[in-house]
Amino acid sequence: MRYPAAETAEKHARILDAAAALFRKSGFSNVSVGEIMRATGLTHGPFYNHFASKEALMAQSIEHASAKALSDIDAATAIDGGMEKYLQGYLSIDHRDSPENGCLMAALGTEIGREAGARSAFTAHLVATIERFRKHLPWGSKKATRAEAIRTLASMVGALVLARAVDDDALSREILRDVRDGLRAGPRSQAGL
Amino acid sequence: MRYPAAETAEKHARILDAAAALFRKSGFSNVSVGEIMRATGLTHGPFYNHFASKEALMAQSIEHASAKALSDIDAATAIDGGMEKYLQGYLSIDHRDSPENGCLMAALGTEIGREAGARSAFTAHLVATIERFRKHLPWGSKKATRAEAIRTLASMVGALVLARAVDDDALSREILRDVRDGLRAGPRSQAGL
DNA sequence: TGTACATCAGTGAACGCGCGTTCACTGATGTAC
DNA sequence: TGTACATCAGTGAACGCGCGTTCACTGATGTAC
Numbered sequence: 001m002r003y004p005a006a007e008t009a010e011k012h013a014r015i016l017d018a019a020a021a022l023f024r025k026s027g028f029s030n031v032s033v034g035e036i037m038r039a040t041g042l043t044h045g046p047f048y049n050h051f052a053s054k055e056a057l058m059a060q061s062i063e064h065a066s067a068k069a070l071s072d073i074d075a076a077t078a079i080d081g082g083m084e085k086y087l088q089g090y091l092s093i094d095h096r097d098s099p100e101n102g103c104l105m106a107a108l109g110t111e112i113g114r115e116a117g118a119r120s121a122f123t124a125h126l127v128a129t130i131e132r133f134r135k136h137l138p139w140g141s142k143k144a145t146r147a148e149a150i151r152t153l154a155s156m157v158g159a160l161v162l163a164r165a166v167d168d169d170a171l172s173r174e175i176l177r178d179v180r181d182g183l184r185a186g187p188r189s190q191a192g193l
Numbered sequence: 194m195r196y197p198a199a200e201t202a203e204k205h206a207r208i209l210d211a212a213a214a215l216f217r218k219s220g221f222s223n224v225s226v227g228e229i230m231r232a233t234g235l236t237h238g239p240f241y242n243h244f245a246s247k248e249a250l251m252a253q254s255i256e257h258a259s260a261k262a263l264s265d266i267d268a269a270t271a272i273d274g275g276m277e278k279y280l281q282g283y284l285s286i287d288h289r290d291s292p293e294n295g296c297l298m299a300a301l302g303t304e305i306g307r308e309a310g311a312r313s314a315f316t317a318h319l320v321a322t323i324e325r326f327r328k329h330l331p332w333g334s335k336k337a338t339r340a341e342a343i344r345t346l347a348s349m350v351g352a353l354v355l356a357r358a359v360d361d362d363a364l365s366r367e368i369l370r371d372v373r374d375g376l377r378a379g380p381r382s383q384a385g386l
Numbered sequence: 387t388g389t390a391c392a393t394c395a396g397t398g399a400a401c402g403c404g405c406g407t408t409c410a411c412t413g414a415t416g417t418a419c
Numbered sequence: 420t421g422t423a424c425a426t427c428a429g430t431g432a433a434c435g436c437g438c439g440t441t442c443a444c445t446g447a448t449g450t451a452c
Binding site for chain 1: 404405406407408409412413414415416
Binding site: 147 | 219220222223298299300301302303304305306307312313315316319320339340343344346347348349350351352354355357358359360361364367368371372374375
């Protein structure tokens with residue numbers, strides 16, 4: 001039967017929401033089209049009214065999650081000291097335990113390189129994230145270089161990936177805490193080796 | 194037909210080699226038991242003479258790759274300045290482009306948390322790796338704390354994951370270079386913020 | 387040392403299952419008059 | 420405003436396919452005598 005036009009756009013958005021959450025929680029290959037559609041309260045058939053294929057949905061769900069993630073950073077950095085809070089929140093137990101609402105890179109990082117469509121959407125997300133980090137890293141504008149933004153991001157993503165992969169809660173918390181402390185200490189000294 | 198006893202053990206090892214390489218290259222769910230067996234030159238049937246299930250193979254292939262990876266670190270650190278070379282090699286284009294022979298954590302990081310058997314094998318690997326890093330980080334024994342080892346590892350894994358996920362070769366090389374430069378600079382200063 | 391036979395890793399057809407995707411059908415909505 | 424009908428998102432059965440796993444069978448190896 002025919003449905004009100006307004007509902008169609010809203011269902012499209014609901015499919016994207018469900019896909020973005022389920023993909024981050026379980027990985028691309030462990031989530032079926034049927035599972036995503038069930039999560040929106042529909043049967044699997046109309047999926048192809050909304051998306052050309054599962055692969056197309058992967059790419060679009062990354063764009064969808066990226067827009068949300070970037071606006072979260074923008075909201076955080078709009079207030080004073082917001083970036084510091086953002087960094088600490090990123091390396092929190094809560095974030096570790098809710099991949100479905102969390103960082104794309106930490107949740108799907110190792111799988112994205114294998115999906116052509118996902119890769120380019122992801123690249124755009126990373127470029128935008130680096131730029132925001134560069135502008136807003138809390139240790140002052142003079143030292144806040146693009147290289148430092150990249151190093152900070154790599155630490156954060158690596159820490160979350162390891163903290164989630166590990167079986168041992170004490171070790172997992174230790175990883176998050178150590179990297180949090182390292183960020184609080186500011187950029188790497190240039191007087192090392 | 195019956196086969197020489199010596200061949201059986203050798204085939205078991207070949208299955209583990211093939212699995213460890215294919216899993217790192219394509220991810221657990223994108224590699225089938227048949228594909229692994231074909232890579233060893235056998236048909237899929239005898240797989241179950243060697244392993245109880247695909248899931249059991251995942252866990253054992255992690256142990257197998259871990260043993261190899263740890264002995265590589267040991268070999269590197271046996272010579273002077275070896276650890277520095279190891280760190281630079283980790284963040285090289287070659288390593289980025291050969292996940293099948295490379296770091297477990299960077300290749301399967303986001304998938305391991307979802308596989309119970311793989312998780313505990315991975316945890317043992319991470320514990321052993323952290324300990325080796327702690328002992329051998331190149332900026333001198335006084336500053337080489339466990340926390341610094343963890344921070345270094347998180348940076349390296351994050352950098353490789355991002356460098357592989359990205360579509361843009363220049364950005365990918367920039368990520369590797371920036372994190373390499375950051376490691377060369379030594380541990381984070383405590384005089385930051 | 388030579389012969390008879392039990393062993394068991396490998397073969398390849400077969401299993402049930404869930405996947406991504408397609409399609410004939412339904413029927414309230416939106417539109418033409 | 421009221422009626423007739425074309426539209427099209429949703430339904431759910433069906434498709435071919437590859438997956439993990441099983442199993443009756445094969446036949447050279449290793450062993451008992």
